[in-house]
Amino acid sequence: MSENLWKKALELFAGGVNSPVRAAVKPYPFYVEKSEGAFLYTIDGQRLIDYVLGYGPLILGHAHPYVKKKIIEQIEKGWLYGTPSKKEIELAEKIRSHIPSAEKIRFVNSGTEATMLAIRLARGYTKREKILKFDGNYHGAHDYALINAGSAVSEFNVIISSGIPTSIINTVIVCKYNDLDCVEKHLRTEEIAGVIVEPVMGNMGVILPEQDFLNGLRELTKTYNSVLIFDEVITGFRLGLSGAQGYFKVIPDLTTLGKIIGGGLPIGAVTGKKEIMSNLTPEGKVFNAGTFNANPLTMAAGIATIEVLETTNAYDIANKASKEIAEELDNSLSKKNFKYTINRIQSMFQFFIGISKVTNADDARLANKDLYVKIHEKLLKLGVFIPPSQFETIFTSSSHSDEIVNLTIEAIHKVVSEI
Ligand code: PMP
Incomplete structure (x- = not known):
């Protein structure tokens, strides 16, 4: 179903999209039917845990x-x-x-x-x-x-x-x-x-x-x-x-x-x-x-x-989710024999493979983008949506509960063990 819409989109829009990064989801972007809390529901019937969150605005999750x-x-x-x-x-x-x-x-x-x-x-x-x-x-x-x-x-x-x-x-x-x-x-x-x-x-x-x-x-x-x-x-x-x-x-x-x-x-x-x-x-x-x-x-x-x-503990929940996921990702990556680094602050983080320190854009450009994309694609198949580009941020929200975080961590361990 997304595939059919994408065919039409390629006729209607330059590069098929209305904002370029959306075309980075391969082979074509999924189309969303509805969203709620930490989840996107695609028109193809998939439920995705969302760590893109509209590229940042949805700190309370979808449709709060x-x-x-x-x-x-x-x-x-x-x-x-x-x-x-x-x-x-x-x-x-x-x-x-x-x-x-x-x-x-x-x-x-x-x-x-x-x-x-x-x-x-x-x-x-x-x-x-x-x-x-x-x-x-x-x-x-x-x-x-x-x-x-x-x-x-x-x-x-x-x-x-x-x-x-x-x-x-x-x-x-x-x-x-x-x-x-x-x-x-x-x-x-x-x-x-x-x-x-x-x-x-x-x-x-x-x-x-x-x-x-x-x-x-x-x-x-x-x-x-x-x-x-x-x-x-x-x-x-x-x-x-x-x-x-x-x-x-x-x-x-x-x-x-x-x-x-x-x-x-x-x-x-x-x-x-x-x-x-x-x-x-x-x-x-x-x-x-x-x-x-x-x-x-x-x-x-x-x-x-x-x-x-x-008035709520929204920041605490979002920050905890980000911390736990980044820590488990670190755990997983540390078992591999490549250099990597994870930059995190509060409810935003990103990982870079192939380089041990990233303090400016030149460092970031040295990261293994292909491997990042591979991890993105494998996570997507397991129902976890992180940005399709190395150069975007992984965001968490107050709707990323312990249960959702645990599902994510499981997927991360599986994907990292396979790369
Ligand atoms: N400044 C920063 C730091 C941003 O991250 C963005 C968008 N991601 C913008 C400006 C532009 O905002 P908008 O997409 O709403 O035009």
């Missing part, structure tokens, strides 16, 4: 009953007003109460829009043009971010997307992740509007900041009057309610959010210092607008998701 109830309540009241609603105030207040850098907020509709706007804000505020980013960091699918980006960009061997003008490429400087010397060199010698970074890299697999990297970025950007932007589209409300900035206690000037704050509906947000945020239209001259910005349906799903995170 409370989030569902709140979405339905909002649907009864209409879903697009074209004028402000109380829900945007509620979600903004929640975000501001948890995210240390959040003073003012602008809601948009995707992480892509959020980082595009944060970069424009940094440029408008500093009156400078250049942006510094890191090799392998992915900040969405716009021109300023598709230079040495991670995620599907890397998976499909696109170093710099075709279609981006050279004049734009020349405004983006790329340093290696965890390389403060490179950052200092450029900040010292060039006028740089802003430094954008994933405080934990989730788009080359998981790569952690080395001690003092984020602190170093904070100090250097302060010294050279450059705007520090944390792209917390993945880490925001995943590493905890206060995101990576709370976890590492480093406060950026601007933060981009997405994924979890929309509870699984499309969202993005830019938040940060009043002094910078006030440059946005209609208060200032940095333009942003959106038909769907702060739409009440997404706001309702986001508020409900954060409420559950605030």
Whole structure:
């Protein structure tokens, strides 16, 4: 059945899909009939334990009953007003109460829009043009971010997307992740509007900041009057309610959010210092607008998701699942005669085979991607869905109960013993 849909999809969509990584599931992607808790149910009748979780937003698992109830309540009241609603105030207040850098907020509709706007804000505020980013960091699918980006960009061997003008490429400087010397060199010698970074890299697999990297970025950007932007589209409300900035206690000037704050509906947000945020239209001259910005349906799903995170032990369950699975995977892999490493933080992790330490994108590129894909394929046959790409993150949720974790561990032991 998925096979038939795929044949039609290949006629309808470039590469058969509407977002490239989805085509990485071979020989063709499975089509989903419904999802609930930790499970995806395919139209071919397979039940899969899901560790992709919509690529990050579903920290409570699929179709969480409370989030569902709140979405339905909002649907009864209409879903697009074209004028402000109380829900945007509620979600903004929640975000501001948890995210240390959040003073003012602008809601948009995707992480892509959020980082595009944060970069424009940094440029408008500093009156400078250049942006510094890191090799392998992915900040969405716009021109300023598709230079040495991670995620599907890397998976499909696109170093710099075709279609981006050279004049734009020349405004983006790329340093290696965890390389403060490179950052200092450029900040010292060039006028740089802003430094954008994933405080934990989730788009080359998981790569952690080395001690003092984020602190170093904070100090250097302060010294050279450059705007520090944390792209917390993945880490925001995943590493905890206060995101990576709370976890590492480093406060950026601007933060981009997405994924979890929309509870699984499309969202993005830019938040940060009043002094910078006030440059946005209609208060200032940095333009942003959106038909769907702060739409009440997404706001309702986001508020409900954060409420559950605030009032239950959701983080504990998700983190425990990730820890146990990563530990058992480590156990299994340690019996093999190859090098490997597992990078984990809270409810996100990834493993790399063939290399014993991964601290930047170059290291990640050395991992045995073919073996990763083989493990992904074998797990899928046993009903466990991890990302089809080495360069994505394995996520856990509060719906990954002990029983589900144990089923997963069993599958992992079997698969690793066979490779
Ligand atoms: N920033 C980061 C760190 C991301 O991981 C992503 C998407 N995976 C984005 C930005 C772009 O978000 P979206 O796909 O919602 O446009």
